[in-house]
Amino acid sequence: MxxxxxxxxxxxxxxxxxxxxxxxxxxxxxxxxxxxxxxxxxxxxxxxxxxxxxxxxxxxxxxxxxxxxxxxHCHLDAGPDGEHSERYDPVTPVEHHHFVCTGCGIVIEFEAPELAPIKAAFAAEHGARVERAALTLYGVCSACGTPSEMLCLEAD
Amino acid sequence: MxxxxxxxxxxxxxxxxxxxxxxxxxxxxxxxxxxxxxxxxxxxxxxxxxxxxxxxxxxxxxxxxxxxxxxxHCHLDAGPDGEHSERYDPVTPVEHHHFVCTGCGIVIEFEAPELAPIKAAFAAEHGARVERAALTLYGVCSACGTPSEMLCLEAD
DNA sequence: CCTATTATTGCAAATCAATTGCAGTAAGTT
DNA sequence: AACTTACTGCAATTGATTTGCAATAATAGG
CATH class of the missing domain: 1.10.10.10 (Winged helix-like DNA-binding domain superfamily/Winged helix DNA-binding domain)
Structure with missing residues (x-):
C-alpha cells in the first residue's frame, strides 16, 4: 500500500x-x-x-x-521509442530518482544521497536555495544489454 | 556562436x-x-x-x-507557474545540467562531474550501461530569495 | 550555367494530451 | 432526512505537435 x-x-x-x-x-x-x-x-x-x-x-x-x-509527477523520455511522458509516482519519504532503459523503457528507482553535496555546492555558489533535485539516468538495462539475445530490443 | x-x-x-x-x-x-x-x-x-x-x-x-x-532537448517545469515545457539547448562538449527557479523560472546551467560516481555506482549495482544523466535542481534563485523585495516573485 | 532529382517547405487538417464550463449527483454535515 | 456545495461526467475546447500533400528550391550532374 x-x-x-x-x-x-x-x-x-x-x-x-x-x-x-x-x-x-x-x-x-x-x-x-x-x-x-x-x-x-x-x-x-x-x-x-x-x-x-x-x-x-x-x-x-x-x-x-x-x-x-x-x-x-516526473517527466521521463521512456517507452520503447523514448517518447515523452508524464509519469505519476507516489511520494516517498526519501527523495528518489530514476533510471530509464532506452531499450525497453523499464524504469528503475534509486536513491542518491551523494546528490546532497552537488545541491549544496550549487546553492553556495549561486546564493540560491535548492529545494528538490530530479535526476534521471538514461542507458541500457542489463537485460537489453545482453548481446546474446538482445532480449528487450528484439521486440522492435 | x-x-x-x-x-x-x-x-x-x-x-x-x-x-x-x-x-x-x-x-x-x-x-x-x-x-x-x-x-x-x-x-x-x-x-x-x-x-x-x-x-x-x-x-x-x-x-x-x-x-x-x-x-x-530537456523537459523543465519552468515558467512563472512551473508549467511543463520542452526546451531546446545546444549540445555542449561537456554534459551540463539545470537549475530552475520556481519563482521567476530562470534557468541556470552548471556542470556536475560529481555525478560520475553516481552513474558508475548504479551501473555496477544493476549491470546496466548508463549513457546520459539529466539532473534538474529546483529551488529559489538569489534574486527571488531576497526577502526585502521579493524581486522576481512580486510580479504575481 | 542549366536541368533534373528529390528533400524540404507551407498550408491545412489531424492528432493527442489535458483542461474547462456546466448541469446533475452525491459526500459529508446538521 | 434534508441541505450545502464539492465532485463527476460530458462535451466542447485548448494548445502543442504531427502529418499528408502539392509546390518549391537545394544540390548534383551534365
Whole structure:
C-alpha cells in the first residue's frame, strides 16, 4: 500500500475536500499498478473497474493528490521509442530518482544521497536555495544489454 | 556562436540533407536567443525575420538538429507557474545540467562531474550501461530569495 | 550555367494530451 | 432526512505537435 488511502482522505478533508468512490478507486489503482504509470495508463486500468469513470476525473484526482503531497509527477523520455511522458509516482519519504532503459523503457528507482553535496555546492555558489533535485539516468538495462539475445530490443 | 551553422550543414549533408534558408535562420535564432528556449519561443523569434516561416518547419528543424546531435532537448517545469515545457539547448562538449527557479523560472546551467560516481555506482549495482544523466535542481534563485523585495516573485 | 532529382517547405487538417464550463449527483454535515 | 456545495461526467475546447500533400528550391550532374 504505497499511497495510504486513509491518510489521503484525511489530508484532503483538512482542505474541505471529499473522498469519493472515484478518488478511492484511483488511489487503489495507483497502489495496484506500482511503478510509474502515465495518467493514461491509470485511466485504462481504472476503467476496467468502472467504465463510466471519466478521464478528466483521473487528471483532476492526480492534481489533487499532488497538491496534497501524496504523489509527484516526473517527466521521463521512456517507452520503447523514448517518447515523452508524464509519469505519476507516489511520494516517498526519501527523495528518489530514476533510471530509464532506452531499450525497453523499464524504469528503475534509486536513491542518491551523494546528490546532497552537488545541491549544496550549487546553492553556495549561486546564493540560491535548492529545494528538490530530479535526476534521471538514461542507458541500457542489463537485460537489453545482453548481446546474446538482445532480449528487450528484439521486440522492435 | 553556440550552434555552428557550418558544422550543422556538414553534419546533415553527410546524410543527404540540405541546408535551407529556413534552417539557417532557425540555427541563427538559436544562437541569438541563447538560454533554453521552447519551440514556441524559437518560432516567435524566427517569425520576426521571416513571417512566412511555418511552425512545422521549426519543429522539423529542431528534430533534425537533434538527430544530427547539435541540440538536445530537456523537459523543465519552468515558467512563472512551473508549467511543463520542452526546451531546446545546444549540445555542449561537456554534459551540463539545470537549475530552475520556481519563482521567476530562470534557468541556470552548471556542470556536475560529481555525478560520475553516481552513474558508475548504479551501473555496477544493476549491470546496466548508463549513457546520459539529466539532473534538474529546483529551488529559489538569489534574486527571488531576497526577502526585502521579493524581486522576481512580486510580479504575481 | 542549366536541368533534373528529390528533400524540404507551407498550408491545412489531424492528432493527442489535458483542461474547462456546466448541469446533475452525491459526500459529508446538521 | 434534508441541505450545502464539492465532485463527476460530458462535451466542447485548448494548445502543442504531427502529418499528408502539392509546390518549391537545394544540390548534383551534365
Amino acid at each position: 504505497r499511497v495510504p488511502v486513509l491518510e489521503a482522505a484525511a489530508a484532503v478533508r483538512a482542505n474541505g475536500g471529499r473522498m469519493t468512490v472515484q478518488r478511492r478507486l484511483i488511489l487503489e489503482t495507483l497502489n495496484e499498478l506500482g511503478g510509474h504509470p502515465t495518467a493514461e495508463e491509470i485511466y485504462r486500468t481504472v476503467r476496467q473497474h468502472d467504465p463510466t469513470l471519466n478521464p478528466s476525473t483521473v487528471y483532476r484526482t492526480l492534481t489533487w493528490l499532488e497538491t496534497a503531497g501524496l504523489v509527484s | 553556440r550552434v555552428p551553422v557550418l558544422e550543422a550543414a556538414a553534419a546533415v549533408r553527410a546524410n543527404g540533407g540540405r541546408m535551407t534558408v529556413q534552417r539557417r535562420l532557425i540555427l541563427e535564432t538559436l544562437n541569438e536567443l541563447g538560454g533554453h528556449p521552447t519551440a514556441e519561443e524559437i518560432y516567435r523569434t524566427v517569425r520576426q525575420h521571416d513571417p512566412t516561416l511555418n511552425p512545422s518547419t521549426v519543429y522539423r528543424t529542431l528534430t533534425w538538429l537533434e538527430t544530427a546531435g547539435l541540440v538536445s
